[in-house]
Amino acid sequence: xQTWDDRxxxxxxxxxxxxxxxxxxxxSEGAAMPSVRALAGRYLLNPLTVNRALQALGDEGxxxxxxxxxxxxxxxxxxxxxxxxxxxxxxxxxxxLRERLRRLGxxxxxxxxxxx
Amino acid sequence: xxxxxxxMQREWLQYRFGWMLMVLVPFxxxxxxxxxxQIQIGPEHVDRVGEGLAPMLxxxxxxxxxxxxxxxxxxxxxxxxxxxxxxxxxxxxxxxWLSLPTSHSASLGAPLLVHLxxxxxxxxxxxxxxxxxxxxxxxxxxxxxxxWFALPWGDLLPAVFSLFARLLAGLPLALLWLxxxxxxxxxxxxxxxxxxxxxLGVGFGLGGLLLDRVFxxxxxxxxxxxxxxxxxxxxxxxGEGFQMGAAEGLEGLxxxxxxxxxxxxxxxxxxxxxxxxxxxxFSAGCFALLVLWRQRGAGAAG
Amino acid sequence: MNADDNxxxxxxxGLSVRYGAxxxxxxxxxxxxxxxxxxxxxxxxxxxxxxxxxxxxxxTAEGELAVLGLNPRRQRVQLLEQACYIPDVAILPRWxxxxxxxxxxxxxxxxxxxxxxxxxxxxxSVGLSDKVKTLSKGMVVQAHxxxxxxxxxxxxxxxxxxxxxxxxxxxxxxEMLIDEWCDGxxxxxxxxxxxxxxxxxxxxxxxxxxxxxxLSISLEDMERRFVGVSHDAAVAEQIAAAHxxxxxRTGTGPAGNAAIFDGAPPEHVQxxxxxxxxxxxxxxxxxxxxxxxxxxxx
Numbered sequence: 001x002q003t004w005d006d007r008x009x010x011x012x013x014x015x016x017x018x019x020x021x022x023x024x025x026x027x028s029e030g031a032a033m034p035s036v037r038a039l040a041g042r043y044l045l046n047p048l049t050v051n052r053a054l055q056a057l058g059d060e061g062x063x064x065x066x067x068x069x070x071x072x073x074x075x076x077x078x079x080x081x082x083x084x085x086x087x088x089x090x091x092x093x094x095x096x097l098r099e100r101l102r103r104l105g106x107x108x109x110x111x112x113x114x115x116x
Numbered sequence: 117x118x119x120x121x122x123x124m125q126r127e128w129l130q131y132r133f134g135w136m137l138m139v140l141v142p143f144x145x146x147x148x149x150x151x152x153x154q155i156q157i158g159p160e161h162v163d164r165v166g167e168g169l170a171p172m173l174x175x176x177x178x179x180x181x182x183x184x185x186x187x188x189x190x191x192x193x194x195x196x197x198x199x200x201x202x203x204x205x206x207x208x209x210x211x212x213w214l215s216l217p218t219s220h221s222a223s224l225g226a227p228l229l230v231h232l233x234x235x236x237x238x239x240x241x242x243x244x245x246x247x248x249x250x251x252x253x254x255x256x257x258x259x260x261x262x263x264w265f266a267l268p269w270g271d272l273l274p275a276v277f278s279l280f281a282r283l284l285a286g287l288p289l290a291l292l293w294l295x296x297x298x299x300x301x302x303x304x305x306x307x308x309x310x311x312x313x314x315x316l317g318v319g320f321g322l323g324g325l326l327l328d329r330v331f332x333x334x335x336x337x338x339x340x341x342x343x344x345x346x347x348x349x350x351x352x353x354x355g356e357g358f359q360m361g362a363a364e365g366l367e368g369l370x371x372x373x374x375x376x377x378x379x380x381x382x383x384x385x386x387x388x389x390x391x392x393x394x395x396x397x398f399s400a401g402c403f404a405l406l407v408l409w410r411q412r413g414a415g416a417a418g
Numbered sequence: 419m420n421a422d423d424n425x426x427x428x429x430x431x432g433l434s435v436r437y438g439a440x441x442x443x444x445x446x447x448x449x450x451x452x453x454x455x456x457x458x459x460x461x462x463x464x465x466x467x468x469x470x471x472x473x474x475x476x477x478t479a480e481g482e483l484a485v486l487g488l489n490p491r492r493q494r495v496q497l498l499e500q501a502c503y504i505p506d507v508a509i510l511p512r513w514x515x516x517x518x519x520x521x522x523x524x525x526x527x528x529x530x531x532x533x534x535x536x537x538x539x540x541x542x543s544v545g546l547s548d549k550v551k552t553l554s555k556g557m558v559v560q561a562h563x564x565x566x567x568x569x570x571x572x573x574x575x576x577x578x579x580x581x582x583x584x585x586x587x588x589x590x591x592x593e594m595l596i597d598e599w600c601d602g603x604x605x606x607x608x609x610x611x612x613x614x615x616x617x618x619x620x621x622x623x624x625x626x627x628x629x630x631x632x633l634s635i636s637l638e639d640m641e642r643r644f645v646g647v648s649h650d651a652a653v654a655e656q657i658a659a660a661h662x663x664x665x666x667r668t669g670t671g672p673a674g675n676a677a678i679f680d681g682a683p684p685e686h687v688q689x690x691x692x693x694x695x696x697x698x699x700x701x702x703x704x705x706x707x708x709x710x711x712x713x714x715x716x
Contacts, residue, residue, distance in 0.1 A: 121525070122525030130513055207509070208506075208509045209511040211506055211509045212562075215498070215505050217494075217495045217497075217528075413477070
């Protein structure tokens with residue numbers, strides 16, 4: 001079963017998981033999102049929580065509500081998410097990581113930039 | 117009381133195998149004994165009855181079968197009924213039954229109805245059917261199978277059926293007379309479980325005797341005796357017993373239907389008795405207490 | 419939980435249940451709207467079972483109580499036809515076959531569907547002709563849950579329904595709960611010890627401590643109201659000075675200590691550590707202060 005950490009509200013964690021999947025193209029832009037019920041069953045969450053997560057993604061412009069048909073991934077959603085992810089990394093994760101590298105005494109030249 | 121039938125069905129689902137054994141085993145034994153055992157009838161009987169021997173044997177077989185069936189069924193029913201208050205406590209399923217949308221009175225009334233009325237009635241009928249079979253074996257062995265077919269069924273069947281009709285009709289009446297005793301046992305069993313029979317026996321039996329002989333207070337023993345008598349008379353022989361001299365033979369049997377009807381009328385007449393009215397009030401009181409007990413959680417833990 | 423009478427499935431006000439001199443449920447007030455999954459949390463003896471019994475008319479309660487608009491005590495049979503109640507699983511009659519139970523439930527429960535029951539049972543390892551007494555405890559629970567799930571009820575009141583089930587069966591039950599009962603019209607009231615596991619399924623929580631209701635809140639409001647701060651041991655004293663609800667060691671995580679506040683603490687206190695989400699388990703401990711707790715990890 002999915003375990004939820006204690007950093008953020010659960011709905012936010014679900015939104016992050018879904019955003020990561022969207023970045024991977026799952027589902028692709030223009031396609032329909034899985035139903036609230038399907039997501040609730042997959043992650044064993046109360047549908048109200050799932051709704052909040054989808055609402056959060058909707059607020060970011062990643063999902064749109066097509067009347068009578070449900071939620072769909074907006075065009076350009078992946079780019080929007082990538083931009084948001086980039087911002088988050090640069091503003092919170094990177095400073096922490098940089099601090100850690102400094103503490104460990106690792107310089108930029110020692111890091112392997114080539115993807116395996 | 118709309119859920120009464122499904123609740124009665126529970127009794128069937130729970131006890132059907134036991135009931136089937138209860139019916140089949142005695143009959144199997146009886147048939148085996150009769151078919152292969154030794155039957156001796158004293159020569160004086162044969163001489164006296166003569167031609168009426170076969171019908172006598174048939175009646176004896178039928179009456180005997182039904183009597184035994186009825187006795188076994190009544191005994192088992194009384195044992196089951198006395199513990200209905202607590203029978204679901206051992207496996208804790210009482211909580212399950214309490215969680216169902218059934219009224220307390222229906223839950224208590226259904227087993228009473230099934231075990232006290234339907235089961236003995238069914239036993240009588242099965243005893244009748246089986247008795248016919250037993251009579252065939254008995255008559256066949258003593259006199260010869262052709263004699264069974266040659267039996268005066270025109271006289272025999274009405275006699276048999278009227279006797280059974282009398283018993284079946286008298287059964288609910290007898291239950292009315294016995295209700296205070298039975299319901300008191302059921303009520304006591306809510307707290308004292310199996311000891312309730314002992315308490316009743318000691319309380320009413322010995323206690324009544326004690327009150328009567330030692331303290332000169334015969335009320336308890338007299339009431340108990342009167343109730344038991346009322347029950348017996350409701351079942352059979354409310355007035356004079358059925359007289360059938362040996363010499364009358366078939367003639368006597370022909371009088372049975374009329375006697376049975378008359379007897380039933382007498383039994384009905386006996387219902388208008390202040391003692392019975394008081395007894396029924398007492399029974400209703402016991403039942404109400406049982407409903408109250410069940411409402412309070414039926415003594416289930418937590 | 420807001421009051422809107424039309425959609426309230428349960429309305430309790432000043433509800434108390436007394437056993438002799440002791441109050442098993444003490445002046446409890448709450449509402450349950452439709453479309454919710456409400457967790458009833460409390461230690462053993464806190465009054466959960468008694469409260470649930472009062473809701474289905476099996477215990478006499480003082481105060482105001484309306485369940486599905488009915489008086490549980492006086493309209494018990496009618497109520498139980500529209501709600502379903504599992505008092506304690508593994509209490510099915512031992513003499514019965516599973517098929518017998520289906521027969522009886524069909525006759526006794528107007529909203530029971532034998533077809534659904536059989537379909538649900540097919541997903542378990544319980545056979546229709548099995549006798550209850552031959553089933554293991556876990557299988558009895560599964561059978562009971564399948565029977566109850568086959569009832570089309572508006573309100574499900576479940577007292578520790580997953581006790582005795584292994585992880586896979588619990589998961590199957592949670593899946594069924596979400597699939598079948600979270601349609602926005604029905605509500606579920608579920609009491610459990612496994613607070614951690616159930617947290618993600620709940621929409622609301624009721625916390626009982628010794629008969630009293632110490633918390634009645636939706637999970638959404640809970641996240642807004644209670645603030646968790648994880649911090650180093652170094653700043654522990656400063657944290658304590660801000661009067662948190664509870665302080666404890668987490669053991670895991672970078673900071674090692676945590677505190678929960680009722681309402682946001684001042685900025686400078688929050689800056690001492692990192693903001694975190696107080697889990698239901700933590701809140702439960704904070705508000706009921708008993709050391710024994712079931713923290714099952716899987």
